[in-house]
């Protein structure tokens with residue numbers, strides 16, 4: 001059981017049906033927060049790994065409720081700002097407040113550069129960049145009304161150091177890192193902190209066998225570059241809870257003077 005590190009707060013988490021988003025929802029609930037959990041629960045055209053389902057999102061709600069916290073869930077595409085606004089406004093009406101935003105929804109489609117299609121580039125930028133901007137735009141007015149808060153944008157090690165065979169993904173995750181700093185500057189006037197989180201490989205459905213196979217095929221075209229994916233610590237992957245612990249720290253008042261910062265639970269990958 002948690003010790004109430006975000007007791008009495010409410011958090012919006014996107015991409016919360018499974019993987020890291022689910023871990024963030026469960027961790028914040030364990031530590032005392034109510035949550036708004038949204039997910040598209042549907043496939044995107046260029047993504048080969050299996051899509052999350054409405055049953056996955058319902059399981060996230062069950063996990064949150066197990067900790068005695070409230071969860072409002074909705075099936076929303078983060079690329080749809082109007083739908084996101086309607087959902088968040090209604091959820092804040094139910095929960096009474098919003099203090100924390102975790103913009104986590106994202107996709108990753110590795111390919112050697114010449115095999116990247118317009119569809120892959122478009123899907124990646126619209127979800128990973130526009131979707132994150134939409135999430136902040138829908139949620140920030142409520143944090144301002146609450147008198148402050150914490151916004152956490154999930155980037156990647158690919159937002160600090162280029163990752164091979166991921167031109168669209170690396171582009172999107174560098175954009176997210178810049179977006180966090182730009183929002184941090186303007187929202188500081190409202191007592192809102194904005195930070196980005198940069199995980200290395202995490203054991204989630206995104207890092208599935210299909211995705212690993214795509215990556216392996218790309219590495220075969222230029223094997224030397226495969227070394228750019230290695231971690232400094234001798235581990236292959238991390239777990240969603242490892243990232244959730246970083247998110248919890250940034251969401252809590254323990255990080256009250258941390259803003260415009262990059263927190264990297266990346267096993268040293270970005271310096272390796």
Ligand SMILES: NC(=O)c1ccc[n+]([C@@H]2O[C@H](COP(=O)([O-])OP(=O)(O)OC[C@H]3O[C@@H](n4cnc5c(N)ncnc54)[C@H](O)[C@@H]3O)[C@@H](O)[C@H]2O)c1
Pocket residue numbers: 014015016017018019020021038039040041042044051052076077078079104105106107108127131154155156157198199200201202203204205206207
């Ligand atoms: N798994 C990794 O190795 C890794 C490493 C670094 C960063 N990340 C980042 O972490 C975040 C979470 O990824 P994950 O590993 O948990 O993957 P995941 O595929 O398990 O979960 C992502 C969730 O986002 C949802 N989603 C995707 N597009 C959406 C959209 N347009 N609207 C709403 N929801 C949408 C999916 O349905 C899914 O439930 C992503 O931003 C990803 O880029 C992942």
